[in-house]
Amino acid sequence: MMLGMTKSALKCLYFPLVLLFSSSLMAESYDNYALAEGGRLYDNWALELGKEAPKTTHPGYNDYKGKKRGAATWRCKECHGWDYEGAMGIYGKGQHYTGTKGISAYRGASVDEIVMVLRNDNHGFERVFTEEQLTKVAAFVGQGLINMRAVINPRTKKVAGEASKGRLTYQEQCTLCHGSSGKARNLSKKRGQKLYLGDVANQNPWKAMHKIRFGHPG
Template sequence: MKILIGAATLVAATTMLLGLSAPVLASGDDDNGDRREIGDYEFSSGSPDFVHGVPINPEEAWTLAVGGRIYDNWWNALDVAEPRGTHPAYPEIGQKSGEQTWRCKSCHGWDFLGKDGIYAEGSSNYTGIGGITGAIGRPVEQIAALLRDENHLYTTDMINDEQMGWVAAFVSRGQIDVAKYIDLTTRTMIPGAGDISRGRGIFQTVCAACHGFDGRLLDWGDGDSSNFVGTEASELPDEVLHKVLSSHPGAAMVNLRAFPVQFSVDVVAYAATLPVD
């Protein structure tokens, strides 16, 4: 048996020690370079960039996560030029301007309810535009076509057809019922919605690699004002929940999209207990 790589050596050695049959190993070339297979699994020795790359065999979880990042901020998610000027369809009553008006979340919110959710009248993000929950379950092609219309104005130069399919898949299959976990009036976690103990375990073994155990390793604050993950989770739990599920656009951040939604809720519930300054 010809061993191709170190990982294969480990697999082969393990199976021999356990008295099992070694997996079939195969090698081959494709357009992505030196691709190898171990059983049903494929990977490339020239692994695509985690932040902006595309896996050889994208799973549903990856598709929904990248779609969620495009919904958040498509130019950072896709590493393309940001749009210029204010979106022509952005309402005059809105308080945003410039490229921020081109983000899906700027009108529809992190809860996907638009004017009927956290971005209701009185919010600094209010636009009077409704949500997108009515698109849940709709065909991806139908949603993609809608995003190309004269109202949304997303061209192929901004988001190509493959990428549009990702965000359309997110709109169709990736939305969650945020109101189950977050009080949309107070914008706080609903007591008991998250398991803080389980969230602590996930945070300490995953999130702490970047944020630190107390959540203060990364600081987005300006000047003397700190802004940690604890600050964000306390003040903007809906946004943090979205990013735990999909990652922050343009950042090498892990996400929990492949796991039950409840795990992400647990992480946000725990993060809200961390220091805010």
């Protein structure tokens, strides 16, 4: 048994295998690498690309009621959330609330349609992304999203799935960095604070699910 690894964390590891990418079911498909990079760009594109995000607040963010300022507002997840539901999901209240719509409605939409949205005045991401990067973000949105509500209870944070299968995935894919106990790497950015993989999965299973499926930027 892996001490420190909760059932929530292990269940989060089960679903990526089942739901990883459904691109093979779509007429327009992109390889898993492109979808994964798109997911990391959605998470934190500046970190993924080794760039510095603008210090000014994103123009589109100013149209809403968010409390963040500066570089943080350029992260896609800061408005649309780890569950992709925006104000209708886990970002419906609290420090991340903006009132922004989610992106789940674009699941299954064409890459061209989504790229047009990324280029519009409200988003303006053509100023920081190449054409290839825009395409990868669009592919992630159109083909990489899953219905988080189907696997994570938004009220209890309980994760559906099979912990035993997630345990096998963890042993094969995650122990090199996180250790068999899940405590080999402290994920906290605050001095003196400890935060391990199991803690993240319990506190924010949507974030854990996204990062397990697409990886961590950088």
